[in-house]
Amino acid sequence: MPLILVHREExxxxxxxxxxxxxxxxxxxxxxxxxAALESLDGDPKIRAIVLTGSEKSFAAGADIKEMASLTAAExxxxxxxxxxxxxxxxKKPLIAAVSGFALGGGCELSMMCDIIxxxxxxxxxQLEINLGIIPGAGGTQRLTHAIGKSKAMEWILSGNIxxxxxxxxxxxxxxxxxxxxxxxxxKKLALKIAxxxxxxxxxxxxxxxxxxxxxxxxxxxxxxxLFYQLFDTEDQKEGMQAFMEKRKPCFKGS
Ligand code: CAA
Numbered sequence: 001m002p003l004i005l006v007h008r009e010e011x012x013x014x015x016x017x018x019x020x021x022x023x024x025x026x027x028x029x030x031x032x033x034x035x036a037a038l039e040s041l042d043g044d045p046k047i048r049a050i051v052l053t054g055s056e057k058s059f060a061a062g063a064d065i066k067e068m069a070s071l072t073a074a075e076x077x078x079x080x081x082x083x084x085x086x087x088x089x090x091x092k093k094p095l096i097a098a099v100s101g102f103a104l105g106g107g108c109e110l111s112m113m114c115d116i117i118x119x120x121x122x123x124x125x126x127q128l129e130i131n132l133g134i135i136p137g138a139g140g141t142q143r144l145t146h147a148i149g150k151s152k153a154m155e156w157i158l159s160g161n162i163x164x165x166x167x168x169x170x171x172x173x174x175x176x177x178x179x180x181x182x183x184x185x186x187x188k189k190l191a192l193k194i195a196x197x198x199x200x201x202x203x204x205x206x207x208x209x210x211x212x213x214x215x216x217x218x219x220x221x222x223x224x225x226x227l228f229y230q231l232f233d234t235e236d237q238k239e240g241m242q243a244f245m246e247k248r249k250p251c252f253k254g255s
Contacts, residue, residue, distance in 0.1 A: 011195040023061035048195035053098040062105025098187035109138035120183035123165040198236035198252040
C-alpha cells in the first residue's frame, strides 16, 4: 500500500498521508515518499498549489516512535532521519495543510512546514515530545515560537499538552477553523484561488515571507525589494497590470 496518495485536480493537487493503522506516524519511508511526491508536483507546471492532508482521524501523530526508540545518539545522528524533512519546507509552490484530528509532535511540525494551516474543528495540535523525554526535532522549537510567540511556545513544548483547533486559532498557529466536514474543501478552495495568481509572483511572495523568519528586518526588506523589482521582467507582471488597466481578469502563464 502506498504511504502517500496523490490526487491531481489541476491546477491543484492534494497529497494525502496514507498510513491509517499508525495514525499517519511519519516513518522515514513515509517521509521519503512524501518528499518525492511534493518535489515532483513542485516541478510540474500544470500544478500551481498543493494541499497536504491526512485522514479525518489523524493528520499525523508524529515521527515514528517505534522506529527510533532504541537508537543511540550516535546512531540517530548518523542516520539523520530528519534531514529529509527539510525538503518539505523547501517546496517552492504554495503548500496548504488541511488538518483534521491529530497533528502531534512531528505532525504539528509538518503542518508548520506548510505555508497556511486550515484546521477542522476536530483538529488537535501539540508538541508532545517532552512526554517521551525528548524535544521537537523537526523545527518545532523554532517555527512554533515564530508562530505563537515565546511564552505560548514554552507552554506548549514544556507541558506536552494537546490543544484544540480553537486554541490553535487563537494562538495564531492556524489561519482558519472549519466545521468537521469542510476542512478539505476549504483548503482546496483556497488553493484554487491561489492557483489563479502568477506562479512567479507566488514563489517570490513565499520566498520574501520566509526570509522574514530567518533574517533581520533590514535584510528581509532588502530581499523583498529585490524580488519586487525582479518581477518587472516577467510577462505575468505586464499581463497583471495591463489586465487591470483594461478592466479584465488577468491570465497568468508563469513566464
Ligand atoms: N509513532 C509510531 N506509532 C504510532 C504513533 C507514533 N508517533 N502514534 C500512534 N501510533 C500507533 C500506535 O502505536 C498504535 O499502533 P498499534 O495499534 O500497533 O499499537 C496506533 O498508532 C493507534 O494509536 P493508539 O492506539 O495510541 O490510538 P489512540 O487513539 O489511543 O491515541 C494518540 C492517539 C493520542 C495520537 C496516541 O497514539 C499518541 O500519543 N501517539 C504519539 C504522539 C506523539 O508522542 N508524537 C510525537 C512523536 S516524537 C516526534 O514527533 C519527534 C519529532 O519532533 C520529529
